[in-house]
Amino acid sequence: MKTNQQTKPSPCFKCKHHYLTWEKAFPYGCRAMGFKSRQSPWLKVKRETGRECLLFEPKNK
Known part of the structure; x- marks a missing residue:
């Protein structure tokens, strides 16, 4: 069963x-942290x- 973290949409798509x-x-x-991930x-x-x-x-509109 998936936890709430896995079903919650990622805020990353709204981050610049x-x-x-x-x-x-x-x-x-992530450019801010300088890494790539699966x-x-x-x-x-x-x-x-x-944390x-x-x-x-947030991305600039």
Whole structure:
């Protein structure tokens, strides 16, 4: 069964630091933290630190 974290939409898609890569193995990236991941950077940060991302900045419209 999925937890609430996995079913909740990722705030990364609304962040200006988030980007999609061309790498199949690491499709998601975060420019602010300087890493690429197989999963949304938000989930990776939450699992590694136990905290929400502190570098979130909304995209400019």
